[in-house]
Amino acid sequence: MSSSLTLLSPAKLNLFLHITGRRADGYHQLQTLFQLLDWGDTLTFISNNSGEITLSGSELDIPAEQNLIIRAAQALPRAHRDQGVHIILDKRIPEGGGLGGGSSNAATTLLALNQLWQLGLATVPLQQLGVRLGADVPVFTAGHTAWAEGVGDILTPVELAETWYLVVVPPCHVSTAEIFSNERLTRNTSPIKIAAFFEGHSRNDCQKIVRELYPEIDNALNFLENFGEARLTGTGACVFARFPDESRARSALGQLPDSMTGFVAKGINESPVLSALAGPKD
């Protein structure tokens, strides 16, 4: 018997990003605030008895076996050998944009198949599987806007006012590894408390270097700065500004130069995946 699920795999913004240190293995210790958005990719899961995991829909610039959707499905311990799934991806989140698209797709796959294949895995084992696939998988598996520390995996859910964002997608890609290996990156920002973020004491520590290296991102920040404070998400390439309502965000989107694309999204506290599924048992 086959059953199916269609889910919105949400994008995220890093409302700020501080680099507070570096681990012995080279990974960076961060503080960030992950804001989930009501905008993202659509993933449809159709379970079957073929024992196979197959994917169709939007093509990515990578071989299927490297796709985090396939890797997440393969990482799950199936209850029966004949459990299979066909997954259809409708991709909207730009790749390598700092919007967490790959991590979100991986988490959505873990949560969807946990339900469709009736695996009964709780949140913690799902997160342990997830963190091996990508740094940002745990926040999407937990499914809540969150304050994060460690390498982004120590999460505290946070309730934020649901405001609107204009996200601009500059015509370039930024390699996360390249920025994290840049010798000019500052890695000694003092840890802050959540209250300090709300008082306005935050920034994105990667922004200065990324802005210097990528003129397209500098242009996008200059455009958004006409409307308020503009920031880079993750290591870029996307940048965003906050608006009190949808109409003002859409009006700014209407003024975007032809060389850039963008979208308007609402910041949400709970992932649409968690809202749509019964959720893993704790």
Ligand SMILES: C[C@](O)(CO)[C@H](O)COP(=O)(O)OP(=O)(O)OC[C@H]1O[C@@H](n2ccc(N)nc2=O)[C@H](O)[C@@H]1O
């Ligand atoms: C910076 C963030 O965008 C914040 O949301 C993410 O943590 C990055 O997530 P991502 O793009 O999925 O990154 P990954 O594919 O896990 O890591 C890419 C590379 O970035 C570097 N990296 C990543 C995360 C981290 N905390 N420290 C690092 O030094 C590592 O060299 C790693 O090999």
Ligand SMILES: Nc1ncnc2c1ncn2[C@@H]1O[C@H](COP(=O)(O)OP(=O)(O)OP(=O)(O)O)[C@@H](O)[C@H]1O
């Ligand atoms: N299903 C997928 N969707 C998007 N990217 C994927 C997927 N599977 C694998 N990847 C690869 O994962 C890498 C990271 O993609 P992702 O979209 O998460 O990056 P990002 O937007 O920069 O996110 P982050 O904020 O985590 O840095 C890309 O190099 C991409 O090729």
